[in-house]
Amino acid sequence: MSSQSAPLSPSTLTERHYELLVQAVVDYAIFMLDPDGHIVSWNAGAQRIKGYEAGEVIGQHVSVFYTDEDRHSGKPRQLIERALHDGRAQDEGWRMRKDGTRFRALVVIDVIRDEAGMVIGLAKITRDITDRHEADMRYDALRAQLFQAQKLEALGQLSGGMAHDFNNLLTIILSAAKLASRANNPERLASLLASIQDAGERGAQLTRNLLTFARCEQMPRRLVDLNELLDAAYAFISQALPKTMKLQMRFAPGLYRVELDPGQLEMAVLNLVLNARDAMQGNGVVQLHAENRTLHGDIDGLHGEFVLISIIDHGTGIDPAIRARLFEPFFTTKDIGKGTGLGLSQVYGFARQVGGCVHVESVPGQGTTMILCLPMAGGESAVAGVRTC
Ligand SMILES: Nc1ncnc2c1ncn2[C@@H]1O[C@H](COP(=O)(O)OP(=O)(O)O)[C@@H](O)[C@H]1O
Ligand SMILES: [Mg+2]
Structure with missing residues (x-):
């Protein structure tokens, strides 16, 4: 101007x-x-x-x-x-x-x-707005890639975990079938065939659980007689151990009845026994004890009537440095292909869902005791179950 x-x-x-x-x-x-x-x-x-x-x-x-x-x-x-x-x-x-x-x-x-x-x-x-549009497109593409990577990782982990569990069941089926082919005592044969059938049914249960999980549904619960369940689970669980190891079960008569999904409990006990097996490097005795106990806040702050199922090993023990991470999904100290890190997270999730807990006692170099605390059905300690998702 x-x-x-x-x-x-x-x-x-x-x-x-x-x-x-x-x-x-x-x-x-x-x-x-x-x-x-x-x-x-x-x-x-x-x-x-x-x-x-x-x-x-x-x-x-x-x-x-x-x-x-x-x-x-x-x-x-x-x-x-x-x-x-x-x-x-x-x-x-x-x-x-x-x-x-x-x-x-x-x-x-x-x-x-x-x-x-x-x-x-x-x-x-x-x-x-070309620059902004291109930046948005790049951001969207990155986000899609990340989402895809996360999905693939979760899928990989999930199928890894499933393969691990199915593998355990297949090990039981195969070794029982091998023994059955050589058995000439009809009673022994019947018991081995029963183990095979049992493991097959557990496999079916596993897929049902997974489908339930995928559909975000509440697990079915029922009143369970623990003496019966543990008795029946003995054959199945001991099959998961190598011949060089033994499972020693001792449970008090008249264990409280518990209200839970029996398939989940069997899986939790199996996961604990498999960890004991790994910690003992294939040798020794794994003990499983079950008893009724009144808790006064002495275990993880729980009060009331509980059944305590303890799985005791004399293996490597747990380094205090990793104690806080034990129940994290996918946390494992095992080699690739040997551990998925899903065992204890299943045990933890299950125990919390029924209003109980998993308690760890371990001395490095001496062994570990994992205690699964399950509330008595109908007792004051039993709290309403929470959804898993
Ligand atoms: N009884 C045990 N003795 C020693 N370490 C154990 C025991 N149980 C669990 N752990 C430790 O906790 C980790 C996580 O266990 P888990 O969730 O079952 O996954 P995974 O068995 O696939 O490694 C194991 O890798 C191991 O380091
Ligand atoms: Mg495990």
């Missing part, structure tokens, strides 16, 4: 000033259209973003900036009609520069009326 011009103030603003303002904006393409969509004005921003000089586009139809696809689908006309009808239209999409390259545009079209309310044209403001 020349030195003779009056300084800007609300009272000295003229149409020319507004024109200069619009012209000075370079980050936005600001131009006007007649009601049919022909370009009637052009600013510096429009020239910068779209690459056309004013003389090249004034008089042309706005559809010149649209992609062939959008032109064929009638998008330019639809946007103008929407603006004329609603007073305003907005759009985000691809537009073409003069040199044929595409840019991502955020577009607002407003209707302009004269004092009498007659439509005299349309104001169109376009912003080039």
Whole structure:
């Protein structure tokens, strides 16, 4: 502006000033259209973003900036009609520069009326958001990749855990079948076949549990006689140990009845026995003791009547440094393929779900006792089960 011009103030603003303002904006393409969509004005921003000089586009139809696809689908006309009808239209999409390259545009079209309310044209403001759009796309792609990776990891871990559990059951089935093929005593044969059937049913139970878990359903519970259950589980659990190891079970008569899913309890005991086996490196005796006990907060703050099932080994013991992580899903100190880190997290989840706990006593180099505390059915200690998911 020349030195003779009056300084800007609300009272000295003229149409020319507004024109200069619009012209000075370079980050936005600001131009006007007649009601049919022909370009009637052009600013510096429009020239910068779209690459056309004013003389090249004034008089042309706005559809010149649209992609062939959008032109064929009638998008330019639809946007103008929407603006004329609603007073305003907005759009985000691809537009073409003069040199044929595409840019991502955020577009607002407003209707302009004269004092009498007659439509005299349309104001169109376009912003080039290509950079932001590309960053968003990269972010979305990264997020999708991460989600996929997490899903694959969880899936891998889950199938690893399942394979581990199925493998234990298959070991039982195969070794019992091998023994059965050589057995000539009918009683022995019947007992081995019963073990095979039992392990097969547990496999079916395992898949049922997994499906229940996947469907996010409450586990079925029933009143369980622990003396009966542990008696029946002996053959099944001892089959999981190598010949060089023994399972010694001792449980008091008249154990309290408990209300739980028996399949889950068997799996928890099996997981504890398998850990004892691994800790003892294939040699020695694993003890399983069960007794009724009144707790007064002495084990994990529990009060009331409980059945305590202890699995005792004289293995490596547990390093105090990893005690806090034992129940974390996927925490394992075993080699790849030997441990999934899912055993204790199943035991923990199950115990909490029935209102009990798992208590660890361990001396490095001497051995470990894992105590599963289960509340007596109907007792004050029994709390309502929680959903697992
Ligand atoms: N009886 C035990 N003696 C020594 N360490 C144990 C015992 N039980 C569990 N652990 C430790 O806890 C870890 C987690 O056990 P778990 O969740 O069953 O997973 P995994 O057996 O697949 O490693 C084991 O890797 C091991 O380091
Ligand atoms: Mg384990």
